[in-house]
Amino acid sequence: MKASAAILLLLFVIQEGNSQKLRVFISVDMEGITGLVSSDQVGRGGSDYQMARGWMTEEANSAILGALDAGATDVIVNDSHGDMRNLILAELNAAATLITGSPKPLSMMQGIDETFDAVLFIGYHPREGTTDGVLDHTISGGTVDFIRINGVEMPELGINALVAGNFNVPVVFISGDKAVCDQAKALLGDQIVTVAVKEGIGKRAAKSLPLKKAHDLIRSQVKTALEKRKDMRPYKLKGPYKFEVGYRRSSQADNASVIPGVQRLNAKTLQIESKDVIEGFKFMRGLINLGRDD
Template sequence: MGFKVFISADMEGISGVVHSEHTSRSGKEHDYARKLMTSEVNAAIEGALNAGASEIIVNDSHGTMRNILIDQLNPKAKLLTGSPKLLSMMQGIDSTFNAVFFIGYHAKSGTRIGVLDHTISGRVISDIVINGVSVGEVGINAAIAGYFNVPVVLVTGDNSVINEARRLLGDIESVVVKRAVGRYAALCLHPNIVHEKIREAAQRALERLSDFKPFRFNSPVKVEVTFANSGMAEMAELIPGVQRVDGKKVSFMHKDYLIAFKILRAMIYLASTVL
């Protein structure tokens, strides 16, 4: 029996991607960025196959979640495409998987130098703190994998997201595909070099699978969310169990992390209706 691998693929942490012209649906360079993203995901798939993976699910995790070019994807993997999905960037994960890869990930909102830093929604969220720790998509999604007892073993993106991931998850495999120079600028490695590094890191990660532990937040989880404006916090306050802390901030607790995540998603949807 080979490994079962779950890949969550975002776009902001792909080499060459530095602007909304790449990441947004209407951007002139979006189709090119989709191609770059698909190739980096393929490198991770190849590395996993080299290590003996027998089943690979790729969850397209960026924006509309319809980015990866299916005909250019390695045919050994299956693609989960489209949105919304209840578990969003982690839809499809369950306890049958052996390992999770985060490909093309980015730093959390408020990172001083991180390419296209944000947390879930750049327009809505200023900060998310779970059990006292400010976390981005790496932490939030790693804990969903951890909920199902699956470790995150590989993260790729700019140097700032790799620092964030290593602080939280420890000695995981990682590939720095670009060095952040600012929010909209990076020193990027050539795709050929990036692919080789990702292929090797993916293989290495599965070869030392026993080194990794699932990441979890202690129960009950306390979630504190700071929104971009007070109108958004007001919408979040509509949800039962959610307390208003101050103008832009709400908080809630739940013993079950997966339910806490769904409450978080619901409040982001509600808040996004406010300008």
Template structure:
């Protein structure tokens, strides 16, 4: 049984500041260790639940955050960027289920730690067929395109609420109770690790019960960008239509292809 873990940093226990999640920040090295240990808890739970293979995809920023020598030895690590599927590199039809560890709420969510959608510098809003999605939804749709369910999401109270509303009765762990964008009441890491390990074990045992997240195609994606110059660049891509000063739209029958177009727009922006 193969599990893919997509690991972000903003939703890790104790993380509340840009300084902690930025490579030049004073607290970044501590945050890396917190992230690695939290991922390890998910790996332990997955193995206890019956997983025979665990792949971890480092999914934050430059995607070189997890400390390899501190990672659980039974896991394999996908590190570095760019990657064709970015936060979901490693997904394919051989994966049985996906965990999202350390995730955050979508851009514009009130009182959510470091809320943004893929790129805080570029994306104001992302919708698919009229549905507003953050990274949880974006990446769950990628998994769904391969017939794979997301069975566990961890992060602050807001992203776990978002995940349940979007994906249904999956396993979630709120490791911190968000107060504002930059403050939270947080669990101690050891307590968070215990809860994540237990939830990961249970999530693996529920595979088959939880269905993949899918939407009916074709997929019309609208992206509200942060400034007009970004839309100027985006509409240079064939098939991309500008529908407002900062909003572009495109449609494709395949969600993976549509997602790659989104990635190209972000890169150009």
């Protein structure tokens, strides 16, 4: 009797241990942070940049608090904007671990693996060429006109969701402007929880929520999203994966077209094919970097 009771207790402890683990990965970009609309705010050296990175850190903290409210045991935050050294570590909630700096092999998704339960996108922006999309661009405003994967035109959120999907982790939440929330629903499905913190009036103006209201909404909706995570599927496409990079100028395609295995579809468009999402993702990023001529 005593031995079987001990085994039951042990099983209970093991089960409890498993069910309590909740690992959350947060990728934080800057263009979609509440109130921000200008390169003077999101560019290092801009006169409003120091203020803006404080707002970015507060918004990351709101998401961390929402995750903790939902019972997160482990929170990793990956700085995903520009040189990826924007978030202020001294002000970041101490429950989270920060990944900072660049370059990183998985860029905005550095740190993701199959041990995570859910991904959150904070401060995200819509793809290049979005009407009323605040600071719309795709990866590199000066170089990239569009990215298509298997024919689907992708905002950064789609590319990054595919990377997470490769590790079987669903994206459960996104915040940013209204346009990026619409793009997330169209691509990943209606079940994703979204918070539109501002609505674009063109590319460089917006109607914004007050900071406090946006932070409260993000905290409560992140908790809701994590509680519903079992309903959400990881984002996947069928392989092999065709990555198309549409450049701004033909000279940029000239630069990158010298790599073996790269197919030139037209003056400004290159394509590569890969059986592996991560390999294709890295190849695509390499082609963008090589194309840069600014």
